[in-house]
Amino acid sequence: MNQNRISILLVDDHEVVRAGFRILLLSQPFIGEIKEVNRGELVAQEYERLQPDVVVMDLSMPGIGGLETIRRLYRQAPKAVILVYSFHDEPVYVERALQAGAKGYVSKNSAAEVLAEAVRTVAQGKRYIEQALLPEICDVRHRDIECYREVVDLLSPREFDVFCRLAGGMTVHEAARDLCLGYKTVANYNTKIKSKLKVNTAAELANIAVILGVIKP
CATH class of the missing domain: 1.10.10.10 (Winged helix-like DNA-binding domain superfamily/Winged helix DNA-binding domain)
Structure with a gap:
């Protein structure tokens, strides 16, 4: 992290959603530069070029989709820190995202501060799963x-x-x-x-x- 500020690659196919995330994240003093990508096919290439501290991404995207994007990025860069931020809060999505290589998972229904805390946590090398999801996924x-x-x-x-x-x-x-x-x-x-x-x-x-x-x- 550059000067303790976390750089982010934001991945979502909706421009309005990306704009909202950008505003939310930049309101935090520990967030640095944010770059955006609108489809999964570009993530591995942009990650290699930008070397962000954290990749924040949705799962529901056209093309290869979020889960395959995570798998491809993880294969290319095993040290990549990927945080999923999705409307999907069903256990199967959480489990598959973690199995694919994600380090954290937060529901888009969560409070804004949860996303910020999740970003900071995974950037420190820790796993972050929103607490509301844990009892469901951890049978x-x-x-x-x-x-x-x-x-x-x-x-x-x-x-x-x-x-x-x-x-x-x-x-x-x-x-x-x-x-x-x-x-x-x-x-x-x-x-x-x-x-x-x-x-x-x-x-x-x-x-x-x-x-x-x-x-x-």
Whole structure:
């Protein structure tokens, strides 16, 4: 990033939409130069020429479309930082964009500040998925370690403490005693944790914890 200002390649086939994004992004002090492209076929070429810090792109475009654009750019430049900003908030689109090489995904229905924060986050080398999308895309049946990490990040510090103990084999009573909390309090945490992780049993909690390396198998 040049002088801590993030340069962006904005990819969308609608000129009015690009203009709106430009205004939104340039209102942030950490955003630098913004270049625009109106179709996916030009992205790899323009990325090579401009070397932007972040590529912000839609998925619904004529021609090769957004997902294929991501795949082609990722194959050409594996270090490219791609953030999807799309009206598609269905799980299948989020999953496929991430699998293709995107580092983040934000819905166009989100607040303006969410996009700005997403840009800054992915520019720092981190993954960013809008929180509202996480419970939907991270069904534990997918057995996706990155997905598990994203969901576990939604746990509060205390919820994570309870998660680790229950996943490690403690009963609710034992976890309550170990954490110096009431049984009902830990039972409530247990319910919230299972709801967030979309599981029903302690065995499923243990499986997630093993995959994440929180506990040893």
